[in-house]
Amino acid sequence: MSKLIIHGGFFSESNTDESTKKLKQESLRIILDKSFEYLKTHSAYETVIYAVSLLEDDPLYNAGIGSQIQSDGEIRMSAAVMDGETQLMSGVINIQHVKNPIKVAEFLNAYDDRILGGPCATEFARNNGFEFFSVETEQRRKEFEEKLRSTGSGTVGCVAIDAEGKLAAATSTGGKGFEIPGRISDSATIAGNYANQFCAVSCTGVGEDIVSGAVAAKIVTRLTDGFSMDKAFEKTFEELKIVDGFAGAIAIDKDGNIFHLDSHPTMVFGAFDGKNYEIFS
Numbered sequence: 001m002s003k004l005i006i007h008g009g010f011f012s013e014s015n016t017d018e019s020t021k022k023l024k025q026e027s028l029r030i031i032l033d034k035s036f037e038y039l040k041t042h043s044a045y046e047t048v049i050y051a052v053s054l055l056e057d058d059p060l061y062n063a064g065i066g067s068q069i070q071s072d073g074e075i076r077m078s079a080a081v082m083d084g085e086t087q088l089m090s091g092v093i094n095i096q097h098v099k100n101p102i103k104v105a106e107f108l109n110a111y112d113d114r115i116l117g118g119p120c121a122t123e124f125a126r127n128n129g130f131e132f133f134s135v136e137t138e139q140r141r142k143e144f145e146e147k148l149r150s151t152g153s154g155t156v157g158c159v160a161i162d163a164e165g166k167l168a169a170a171t172s173t174g175g176k177g178f179e180i181p182g183r184i185s186d187s188a189t190i191a192g193n194y195a196n197q198f199c200a201v202s203c204t205g206v207g208e209d210i211v212s213g214a215v216a217a218k219i220v221t222r223l224t225d226g227f228s229m230d231k232a233f234e235k236t237f238e239e240l241k242i243v244d245g246f247a248g249a250i251a252i253d254k255d256g257n258i259f260h261l262d263s264h265p266t267m268v269f270g271a272f273d274g275k276n277y278e279i280f281s
């Protein structure tokens with residue numbers, strides 16, 4: 001039954017060149033392989049964290065290393081994980097200077113206070129052994145200096161089902177790029193990342209649209225209430241049109257059906273079920 005699907009956000013207009021596309025396809029393939037290997041001996045919950053940490057470590061994506069720079073020159077990241085079995089979500093919003101925000105989100109899953117934001121999230125991480133790490137890359141500084149606003153160019157996420165049929169979702173982002181400091185992304189909300197025993201979903205796109213459309217939570221709830229996967233996606237994306245929404249989502253349901261839909265055809269994602277790869281970008 002073990003399967004997983006990962007995403008690397010959308011290509012933006014500033015980086016749709018063929019070489020970046022190829023690099024992302026190769027990277028997705030490597031991360032899928034490693035994560036699938038990991039899933040053989042770990043739960044879906046552990047695997048989505050592992051996969052997202054690998055995506056955060058690759059500067060090609062807008063999460064962890066390579067996160068986009070905000071309007072004040074600072075990088076702030078958000079990440080969340082949700083275990084479909086326990087239905088506990090934990091996350092960080094606008095955390096700074098840590099290598100893997102998803103690991104801080106994981107750490108918080110054991111706490112009563114499970115979602116922390118801003119400087120206090122950073123301080124909490126520091127006090128709990130997450131060392132200072134600058135995630136800024138030359139490429140992102142260059143983009144920032146050229147003021148190339150590149151909306152939605154590579155948030156990352158993973159959804160997995162393990163051998164026991166348990167589901168989990170994890171999502172991590174550096175935000176939209178050039179946003180007003182304090183702006184909150186969808187990634188550490190139930191709109192951007194949600195899971196239960198029926199379905200798990202991770203989103204990418206414009207956070208404001210995803211939150212307005214309550215995308216991940218709606219898809220999961222619809223599946224839970226008896227919708228088929230394609231109908232749940234179809235209705236949710238239809239409703240997103242009211243806000244002219246820019247979004248994409250990946251999902252797996254309890255029967256192991258893998259699904260993806262995007263409002264614009266430039267989403268980067270890949271799935272692997274142990275036999276067949278599907279890489280799209």
Ligand code: ASP
Nearest residue numbers: 152155175185204205207
């Ligand atoms: N959803 C992210 C945000 O709005 C951006 C993205 O997915 O690329 O912050």
